[in-house]
Amino acid sequence: MRDEDAGVKLRGSLLRLQIFRPEGFTSAELSEAASVAGETSRDFLKNSRYTELVGTRPSPSGKGRPVNLYQVTQFGGELLTREIVKWRERALLREGIPEDVFGSLVELEETIEDMETAVGDERAELRAEAERALKSCRTDLRALEKLSRLHANEFRTRLGRAEGRLTPLVDEFEDLVQGLVRKYGCWVDREASVWEPMLVLFDGIAGPDKAKSKVIEQSLKKDIPVASFDLAAMTKAIRKKLFKSVGNLRAKTPLVGCDLVITVNSETDLGQVLISEIKNYAPIARTGKRLWHIDREHVRQKHILKAAAYIASPEPRIRAFAIKCAGALTAIEAVASRAEAGMEALGDYVVAEDPISLANTYMGNVVCVDASYNETAETELRDTLVTYRPLMADHKF
Structure with missing residues (x-):
């Protein structure tokens, strides 16, 4: 005993x-x-x-x-x-x-x-x-x-x-995100407003960074607010904690519908380390099996109800974002509650199908932008469902 x-x-x-x-x-x-x-x-x-x-x-x-x-x-x-x-x-x-x-x-x-x-x-x-x-x-x-x-x-x-x-x-979504940005990063141009799509940028290149500049330029042209986190200046322990926090928010808040972009240079030691970390700390990515281990959360349930309200918004961008978040969060909730594969529709927007596939369909993209090109890195990230893209002049993120 x-x-x-x-x-x-x-x-x-x-x-x-x-x-x-x-x-x-x-x-x-x-x-x-x-x-x-x-x-x-x-x-x-x-x-x-x-x-x-x-x-x-x-x-x-x-x-x-x-x-x-x-x-x-x-x-x-x-x-x-x-x-x-x-x-x-x-x-x-x-x-x-x-x-x-x-x-x-x-x-x-x-x-x-x-x-x-x-x-x-x-x-x-x-x-x-x-x-x-x-x-x-x-x-x-x-x-x-x-x-x-x-x-x-x-x-x-x-x-x-x-x-x-x-x-x-329990803090609202915007308070949770603001706290995360205040602690680990900064807003590039302006803060995101309530239920507005935003871009989360993980900058993994030390010094001058064309990849970061291009991602920010494309986002600001579309009037999409950018929250930037300087991975290159963080320790491994801090990066791990940041990835975990973002993964938790993506499982229960509208961050689930936002796109995430990680910039790296695979020709550098730091770039290779970050690619390995992205693979290992995949809660930031769209993954199937990991969704089964997510606990049911009152925060997620609350945001599902809010999404239903914002679907009626007269502003097209907010309405489309709410539909996207409603689909992903409802699917994750179905997985978390160990429901059967079929689920009730939320309005006309959530189709009864396999919830993991549905969650992956609605969740925001996770893109790794490489200032170089590394075939090994591309292969490593393929199983995490992170989209690998070498930096090219005509690429849009």
């Missing part, structure tokens, strides 16, 4: 470190977070399926060998969440109704209280904590329903009130 408790503590601590230490953490930091012995933490990381070694950090004492730096992988985070959910269900069924049966609910309520006064990055971190606590609450409620109807009814009532308080705190 002691080994099982340590394992649960370590797994839960990995999820928290994934949020609060995205740049990486050491074995000692995991040991402290989980309240376990240093040797236990080191042994756990040596055989971990959840983490990867990403580098080293100088010893805290300034002497001796550097200490290893770890990060939770995307697969590891998903696996940790599933395992902890199953453990909580088994624990509730095995132990009956514990004294702290409302513990996860109290944690959610306290996190919401903090969110109501927090701003900026602190609010974003609390939101991640709230989403984790909300999943735990739903797991506890399912297990509690098998043990005590009276406790389950009280739990359900309080959870409903907590979700009601949380919903208004």
Whole structure:
């Protein structure tokens, strides 16, 4: 039982470190977070399926060998969440109704209280904590329903009130995007307005960049706002975090209908690194199998309803963009809820067909513009559904 408790503590601590230490953490930091012995933490990381070694950090004492730096992988985070959910269900069924049966609910309520006064990055971190606590609450409620109807009814009532308080705190799409741009990039000419198609530009070429200039020029001619992110100036850890954030937004907001362009020069070392990262961090791209792992989100459901309203807009560009977003988000929601392949139409715009194919049809394009040409790079990106294009004078993006 002691080994099982340590394992649960370590797994839960990995999820928290994934949020609060995205740049990486050491074995000692995991040991402290989980309240376990240093040797236990080191042994756990040596055989971990959840983490990867990403580098080293100088010893805290300034002497001796550097200490290893770890990060939770995307697969590891998903696996940790599933395992902890199953453990909580088994624990509730095995132990009956514990004294702290409302513990996860109290944690959610306290996190919401903090969110109501927090701003900026602190609010974003609390939101991640709230989403984790909300999943735990739903797991506890399912297990509690098998043990005590009276406790389950009280739990359900309080959870409903907590979700009601949380919903208004979830930022609107434009706030989420603004936060992302403020943190990692900038607007090139003007900010995108509500439900307006925009272009997301990942600039992966250091120094003078004809590819970036051409992409921006073509977008501004069409009056399409551009959010630009300088990948060449970022560390690998920051780029990974940026790609993950964009992938999350594409799964539940109108960013799903926007085009993404990545500029690289495959003749440089940086260009080759970025092509590898684009392939590995494919949530920014249109991929089929990955859609099956997307959780259902209130944010996505809210934007599906908004899309239906904007479909009636008198402005053709906004109406076309709303139709595109409605199709993609509805398809992703069908996949996330494990619905059957057929789905009900949203107005006359969503056709009942395979939801993955439908999502890929409606999602914005992801294009890699190469200032050179590299056949290997083109082949590598083909499986991610990223469109590879060498820079040519007559190309339009």
